[in-house]
Amino acid sequence: MTRPPTSRDLARLAGVSQATVSRVLTNNPKVNPETRARVLQVLKDANYTPNALARAMKTGRTDTIGVFMTRVTSPFHAELLDEIGRVLSSMGLHMILWNIEHDPEETVAAVLQQRLVDGFVLTSATYDSKLHTMALASGTPTVLLHRGIDGLDCDQVVGDNWQGAYDAGRYLVDAGHTDIGLVTLRATGNTSRDRDAGFRAALADAGVKLKPSNVITVGVPHADGHAAAEKLLSRKKPPTAIYTITDLLAFGILDGARAIGAHVPDDVWVIGFDNTDMAAWESFDLTSVEQPVHAIVETGIDLLRDRIADPDRPTQIVTLPCPLAIRGSTANRPLSAAKD
Amino acid sequence: MTRPPTSRDLARLAGVSQATVSRVLTNNPKVNPETRARVLQVLKDANYTPNALARAMKTGRTDTIGVFMTRVTSPFHAELLDEIGRVLSSMGLHMILWNIEHDPEETVAAVLQQRLVDGFVLTSATYDSKLHTMALASGTPTVLLHRGIDGLDCDQVVGDNWQGAYDAGRYLVDAGHTDIGLVTLRATGNTSRDRDAGFRAALADAGVKLKPSNVITVGVPHADGHAAAEKLLSRKKPPTAIYTITDLLAFGILDGARAIGAHVPDDVWVIGFDNTDMAAWESFDLTSVEQPVHAIVETGIDLLRDRIADPDRPTQIVTLPCPLAIRGSTANRPLSAAKD
DNA sequence: GCGAGGGATGAATACGTATACACTTCCAGA
DNA sequence: TCTGGAAGTGTATACGTATTCATCCCTCGC
Numbered sequence: 001m002t003r004p005p006t007s008r009d010l011a012r013l014a015g016v017s018q019a020t021v022s023r024v025l026t027n028n029p030k031v032n033p034e035t036r037a038r039v040l041q042v043l044k045d046a047n048y049t050p051n052a053l054a055r056a057m058k059t060g061r062t063d064t065i066g067v068f069m070t071r072v073t074s075p076f077h078a079e080l081l082d083e084i085g086r087v088l089s090s091m092g093l094h095m096i097l098w099n100i101e102h103d104p105e106e107t108v109a110a111v112l113q114q115r116l117v118d119g120f121v122l123t124s125a126t127y128d129s130k131l132h133t134m135a136l137a138s139g140t141p142t143v144l145l146h147r148g149i150d151g152l153d154c155d156q157v158v159g160d161n162w163q164g165a166y167d168a169g170r171y172l173v174d175a176g177h178t179d180i181g182l183v184t185l186r187a188t189g190n191t192s193r194d195r196d197a198g199f200r201a202a203l204a205d206a207g208v209k210l211k212p213s214n215v216i217t218v219g220v221p222h223a224d225g226h227a228a229a230e231k232l233l234s235r236k237k238p239p240t241a242i243y244t245i246t247d248l249l250a251f252g253i254l255d256g257a258r259a260i261g262a263h264v265p266d267d268v269w270v271i272g273f274d275n276t277d278m279a280a281w282e283s284f285d286l287t288s289v290e291q292p293v294h295a296i297v298e299t300g301i302d303l304l305r306d307r308i309a310d311p312d313r314p315t316q317i318v319t320l321p322c323p324l325a326i327r328g329s330t331a332n333r334p335l336s337a338a339k340d
Numbered sequence: 341m342t343r344p345p346t347s348r349d350l351a352r353l354a355g356v357s358q359a360t361v362s363r364v365l366t367n368n369p370k371v372n373p374e375t376r377a378r379v380l381q382v383l384k385d386a387n388y389t390p391n392a393l394a395r396a397m398k399t400g401r402t403d404t405i406g407v408f409m410t411r412v413t414s415p416f417h418a419e420l421l422d423e424i425g426r427v428l429s430s431m432g433l434h435m436i437l438w439n440i441e442h443d444p445e446e447t448v449a450a451v452l453q454q455r456l457v458d459g460f461v462l463t464s465a466t467y468d469s470k471l472h473t474m475a476l477a478s479g480t481p482t483v484l485l486h487r488g489i490d491g492l493d494c495d496q497v498v499g500d501n502w503q504g505a506y507d508a509g510r511y512l513v514d515a516g517h518t519d520i521g522l523v524t525l526r527a528t529g530n531t532s533r534d535r536d537a538g539f540r541a542a543l544a545d546a547g548v549k550l551k552p553s554n555v556i557t558v559g560v561p562h563a564d565g566h567a568a569a570e571k572l573l574s575r576k577k578p579p580t581a582i583y584t585i586t587d588l589l590a591f592g593i594l595d596g597a598r599a600i601g602a603h604v605p606d607d608v609w610v611i612g613f614d615n616t617d618m619a620a621w622e623s624f625d626l627t628s629v630e631q632p633v634h635a636i637v638e639t640g641i642d643l644l645r646d647r648i649a650d651p652d653r654p655t656q657i658v659t660l661p662c663p664l665a666i667r668g669s670t671a672n673r674p675l676s677a678a679k680d
Numbered sequence: 681g682c683g684a685g686g687g688a689t690g691a692a693t694a695c696g697t698a699t700a701c702a703c704t705t706c707c708a709g710a
Numbered sequence: 711t712c713t714g715g716a717a718g719t720g721t722a723t724a725c726g727t728a729t730t731c732a733t734c735c736c737t738c739g740c
Binding site: 004047048050051052053054056057062064073075080081082085086089090092094095096097098099102105107110111114115116139152222228230251252254255256258259278279281283284311336 | 344387389390391392393394396397402404413415418419420423425426429430432434435436437438439442443447450451453454455456479562566591592594595596598599617619621622623624655
């Protein structure tokens with residue numbers, strides 16, 4: 001037959017009622033072992049799979065999680081997405097992926113209310129977006145991963161960006177750097193904000209002044225890091241170290257340095273943020289503050305499942321440490337050399 | 341009310357039947373303009389969104405496409421995924437993403453029959469996988485993007501990998517190279533096979549011998565390219581050019597070269613395949629055979645929609661050209677130098 | 681003035697499953 | 711012997727929407 005067989009078709013074949021077939025499918029204990037075996041055999045012979053839509057409509061559960069993300073081509077986001085996919089599938093959950101860069105706001109708004117997922121994962125919460133508000137208002141369980149919103153009554157799992165940035169700053173200061181560059185982003189979310197603020201705090205605490213001319217605010221692409229490095233390093237007296245708030249920008253900075261003949265780390269140290277896989281590549285060999293992607297995702301999905309199971313539980317905000325991964329872009333060297 | 345309002349609730353509010361509300365929602369012309377306006381107002385006031393599951397169950401269409409993919413963290417795959425997401429969302433379609441690396445075979449098999457998507461996009465078809473066979477057997481419209489299966493009666497859109505590889509080989513030969521390295525993958529799909537075979541054919545046609553010791557078969561990660569380059573370039577008489585079948589491996593090769601002090605392109609030329617965004621980065625500046633990602637995806641999704649609309653139309657196989665993007669990793673230089 | 685026909689709407693049903701409820705059988709306990 | 715209840719199964723219904731069919735009213739043409 002061209003139409004896929006339904007549980008009713010198979011019930012007839014097995015000589016039982018549709019209800020019994022359904023009970024077998026849901027592992028309902030109230031069914032005679034012999035009957036169960038017979039039905040299972042029929043199901044198997046017919047290569048039957050329950051219609052997920054009908055099941056979802058009846059139970060109200062779709063076993064699907066909606067993920068909102070941006071810039072999938074960015075190395076860190078790709079790793080984050082990969083990890084989310086891994087964890088969800090290990091739990092038997094499907095993933096619907098929405099790229100909020102591509103989807104117009106009204107589309108997203110409609111999607112939120114369609115009840116076609118059991119929960120939402122937001123990875124790119126920003127202060128100037130209403131997405132998280134709308135998601136919460138929809139009544140669908142929601143968790144914020146990677147980026148959080150302070151004070152929002154919503155489960156959140158984020159890295160301790162401020163501390164990670166502080167440690168990076170402290171590390172540079174301790175190595176003797178006093179003329180330090182900061183390539184930063186306009187703070188649209190807590191990540192960029194804290195990665196900026198924590199770093200500044202470390203320098204301030206150490207009494208190292210951050211020259212305004214050493215701070216460059218850019219956009220997200222690699223090319224912007226490239227341009228910033230050229231700008232900073234083509235000065236008469238360029239900074240001896242540059243910290244930036246994403247690995248992607250750091251790669252651009254390394255490239256920019258290469259382009260104008262500045263050597264890393266001899267002429268300038270470079271530190272990124274995210275510790276993506278690529279940071280370990282020979283081309284970059286980048287010191288970077290690590291995002292505990294695995295733990296963030298694992299913890300976040302757990303929180304989401306807990307909330308799906310019990311929507312009224314108190315919200316939980318988890319902050320995970322971001323340790324510094326040291327590599328060749330900041331090879332330690334004598335203090336005097338750094339100051340030179 | 342805590343439960344989302346249904347069309348029946350709103351029908352009562354508007355003083356019409358549920359059927360009329362439904363007619364308004366589906367833009368059925370057989371409804372009085374005044375009634376339509378009144379209903380629309382009520383819908384808007386209630387901020388109503390139709391239940392996607394119920395609608396899908398009734399119409400048999402979910403407006404969702406299932407995408408099967410691997411290695412999202414690989415630059416090319418990330419670009420492919422991004423493009424697929426862009427195109428689907430521009431058509432108002434949702435995307436369920438399955439990573440066939442993570443999902444066990446039986447999970448995938450079950451998914452294929454659940455009718456929860458209108459169509460499948462397979463981007464990683466391999467000869468030793470049954471995925472494409474199972475997808476076709478499920479009766480759900482399916483298209484193969486990027487990787488194809490020769491002779492399979494299924495819509496396919498692929499790059500002309502063979503020609504692209506041939507052109508790359510020809511380009512090296514024309515530049516005077518005679519001692520050429522090939523870093524290749526075990527041919528699990530048509531891409532790796534053709535990117536290998538086309539290159540070999542170009543050399544053979546030109547009478548340039550490919551030394552067996554110059555051919556290294558590796559795995560997909562960056563590190564494997566790195567290792568291969570070290571192996572090839574640490575010889576007494578290393579090849580003067582290396583071609584490989586993915587950009588990711590090429591990046592590894594560039595890194596490996598850097599690691600042992602070989603200079604690109606003075607000591608060795610390097611050519612990759614995919615022409616990812618990263619190939620243009622200063623660190624790599626990689627000559628690469630371009631995959632027309634945009635055209636592949638756009639064409640592929642069009643084919644898929646056509647097939648959804650008419651399942652019985654003849655299958656179509658589209659092959660798009662893969663031009664060579666030349667960059668600094670193969671800067672042209674005098675022939676004599678190349679031979680030296 | 682009357683029937684035909686079209687426009688607008690409501691009532692009823694179906695999609696495929698899960699589940700509350702009713703029913704039968706059979707056995708234990710009085 | 712009778713009864714209560716458990717085990718197993720079937721019947722009926724609901725999920726929320728789209729759609730067929732029937733109904734009603736109004737207009738138009740004769």
